[in-house]
Amino acid sequence: MSEHTVIFQPSGRRGKIAKGANLLDAARSLGVEIESICGEKKTCGKCKVQVEEGFFEKYGVDSKVSNLSGWTKDEERMLSLAEKENKYRLSCLAHVQGDLLVFVPEESRGGKQVVRKKAGKLKHKPDPSLTIHYIEMKAPTLHDPEDDYLRVVAALKEQHGVAADRIDIHCLRVMAGALRQAQWKVTVFLLRGEIVRVAPGKVETYYGIAVDIGTTTVAAYLTDLKTGRAVATESKMNPQVIYGEDVMSRITYSMQNPGTGLEKMHNAIINTLNEMIGSLVEEHMITRDDILEMVMVCNTAMHHILLKLDPQYVGVAPFPTAMSKALDVRARDLGIGINISGSIHVLANEAGFVGADNCGVLIAEEPYNSEELMLIIDIGTNGELLLGSKKHGVLSCSVATGPALEGAQIKFGMRAAPGAIEKVEIDQENLEPRFKVIGKELWNIDAAEIEAKGICGSGIIDVVSEMFRAGIIDKGGRFSKHAPSERIRKDPQNGMPEYVLAYKKETSIGKDIVVTQGDVRAIQLAVGSIYAGAVIMMHEHGVEKVDKVVLAGAFGSHLNQFSCLLMGMFPDVPLDKILSVGNAAGDGARLCLVNKQKRAEADVMARKVRYLELTVYKEFERVFMKAMQFPHMEDQFPTVQHVLDEIPDWKKIAKEKEKA
């Protein structure tokens, strides 16, 4: 029977599906959950999916809607005309006839993504760029016929000592009416000397929005500009994932579809931002008009696509950006739905591969003010590293961790969503695991229903680290041939060894969840690349060790620090010197929103950070290679040495048993 490649986005799950299977079954077999309330009785219309057409280089898939069975009467009834035109289908009715890339829209997704980009607490007092000032003025008379604008400017000067020197045209158009309607008692919104809003009466609280546009997720924080607190948070998948999961494939998509590719991806992110703004203001019972400023951080590729700048040059060596400096853009020029006079501040990029998001991390963590030498690791689809202190200055580099640490390209990898295994321990004697899945309180061994679906980033780090601790894999990542457990077996298809983490009865996908030799290799590459980046930066600084390690990134805060150290993700430091700071990029964006000194600092510091292009270092290959071993081929890890000493040597144990 012939098979076709089907890819589901945004989860990125893909596999070979037998011709004729419906998309709902295909999704299930790949661990993708699609709502199906009626149970395929063709009545609920919930299992909507969208077919994305085109040739996708990355997968080598030529996806088109005609690769599905024909449009049915039931779909005619349950889907709108617009949906039909946009290539929506009901997954229970559409059967696979060829290769496909299918997008599962938010509303059809079973099991919502867990928001792991919570807002942290800010260390700085609010002093925002956007300020508000309540003024009272006398109405003009024949003796005092001054124009409205100068009247407002004068009142600002007299009553608050602030200088305004211009006004946005859209604000001016409505100001005359607003002043009179409010009987000349108004609150003026001032952004860098420009009057951007005149609101009736006295406004006490006002807000801005900080946004972190990640390659995979977008997080937005509605922030009270008086207190600096995030009052509402919204997180969504980056809709561009259907055009490519990593920045490189998105840039390629733009290159391959001149004129339309960039436009599509740009519009997708703008629409998502507008939806997120909508939910944030609604949740807080304010309106879009109340938002006058937003600050955005993102990596360089996302930055270019957001601003609709051609990203192709960022995608090839020597990776120059169109502009590194921070940028202020009118929201209306980008089609972003906040107040028409509102403005968007995009933080500075540091270098081709180190974007504004890292600038956010930089000012949130301030390594340049630190007495201790800090290594900051921002783990996302790409890893960005900062190493520095007040004394040493700050270096940055970018390492290609690949998507493995986020659960992608791992056989049973998935994003952090209910059902994902996020924590694992393995018994050193009987090699039995216990694990926790997101959404369940209990360990699997104590729970009646476990329903694991896959392994998320923190879970995969844990399980590989634990497999090493239990001697199931050796220093080189190779499966032990002597470890005594039924869970270690060979994949009948390719003969490669694997470890069964969850048997079929504990999963909701109808099969065992295993960790393969290939998965271990992917993690070795990711972990090794981070360590190698750190080592090259240490060489450059002329230091032998670091004082402190900071794990940033949505996913960084969920990592088991011990597991990371045992695998040698970064140089040895005492465990209490490893900190997880959550979404530092998002925190940096919020800082720039609420504090104008920090914003100025960001632009200056972004220029001061020295970027290292790792691949030009001759020793990189060697350093990287040595770092791929657990925890390292040569370097010492005193903090975990006692654990390393306890790792069972199954070969030796087997030999001793034989003798006895």
Add this chain to the structure above:
Amino acid sequence: MALDSAKKSELLKKLEQGVVEFEDDEVRDAAQEWVDSGEDTYDAIFDGLVAGMEEVGRLFSAQEYFVPEMLMAADSLYIGLDILKPHMVARDSGVKGTVVIGTVQGDVHDIGKNIVKMMFDVAGFNVYDLGRDVALEDFLKKQLETNSDIVCLSAMMTTTMMGMPKVIEMIKEKNPNCRIMIGGAPITDDIVGKFGADATAKDASNALEEAVKMVVSLREIQKEANAKN
């Protein structure tokens, strides 16, 4: 002092095992002993070192070895080669061809390419390594200059992969018989077909196998052509 056959096979075993287990000293000593005996070093290279590397390639394909082991084995191999090669009597080694290899423009990742290059080296191919971030037209230039049987293009990023079809078109236009192999993380079988390349390989020893196949088929084409003339 000539080597008797028992001593020979002992040294060959040492060279082979030395490479497989990255025992630099073993390899160095065995190679030196061979050279001191005054024997032709051809067998030591091919039945010793290369045999070891072939085993390493097999272990790599079976995922028992990974990049670090591969590179460590390569170190041992080159230690042996440096000692043995200057003493080798040149001869026709059968199906060995000429290869031009490099990482395409815009791409600076070359660990994979270096491993493939090494496999060609040890198999006795004539290898012209253009390095990384290689201007697309330089592949054509070198191919024409060396009349190589094979051109190998490597790319680690989807963005730079897009340069490959341009090179392939340029070369195939001037020299349709030249075989082109492409490789790297984003390359799939479908891409090979779409770009008009002749082959890809998922790892280094696979690349070598493919390369030997390509050279064999090329030689056959040439033979047929010669026969007709």
